[in-house]
Amino acid sequence: MPRSEIDGIDRKLLVALQQDARLTTEQLGRRVGLSASPCARRVRLLEAAGVIKGYVAVVDQSKAGLPISVFVSIKLERQREEELDRFAEAVARWPEIVDCYLMTGQRDYLLRIVVKDLPAYETFLKQKLTRLEGVASIESSFALGQVKHSTVLPMIET
Template sequence: MPTAPLDAIDRRILRVLQENARIPNVELAQAVGLSPSPCLRRVRDLEERGIVRRYVGLVDPGAVGLPVSVFVQVTLERQVERALETFETAVQERPEVMECYLMTGDADYLLRVVVPDLEAFQRFLMDHLTRVPGVASIKSSFALKQVKYLTALPLD
């Protein structure tokens, strides 16, 4: 479904909301150069069009006991529709899987998994991931340090 293009004001609104989704409408309007009523209409339009999908709070993983990030490459035995659906359904059910992408290249999927420690990752791997029908191989890489992490899209 095509959406109307974003104008400069929409992009300014999105930039501000990406930095502070809790900003009061009056402050948002001032920041983007609108009066409050038209600003609120634009925000609601962006929400209704699905451009703003939801508002979230970003939580520090280490502060809540999930300091280990693991990137997992998964290759399936066969890349057929049923195998893809089975894998994707299994991954959706696992709370430690933060992101999952269907990929081109050597692996079929790339996952980002967060866990409290190596033992928890081993349990996830042995009790869940290796038991998904159709999984042929799994390669894991542990993140040593997060160098850059953004949630705001570059809207310039």
């Protein structure tokens, strides 16, 4: 993307696509006040710049048979680069981990793990997480319910 900033029309495009990525170019253009051709060009530029990373279907976790979300705090024995890299490589391989954040504060990582039931989490914990070299402690918290979930970033004008 040749320009360095996202303008107001780009923000409108991003909001509309986050709400419904299946909009046609014509529908999208109508929402943001552009004809189809310049609309398609802007979307291509946003894709090329990596602002739009891809398109996905948002799946209902419970209806897909995966109702359990577990938030797991991980403390490593050491926070050297090689230990951090080894941990990141391991968690990237495990589909049960849907989110992983490197954190500041008391813990090094915060994970969100999605499983079908408690025995599935126990298996994941015993066969994967506890076997990782360099993990000093693991704390699990089970979500009782979801108050808010959004895949739409707040594209506020700056």
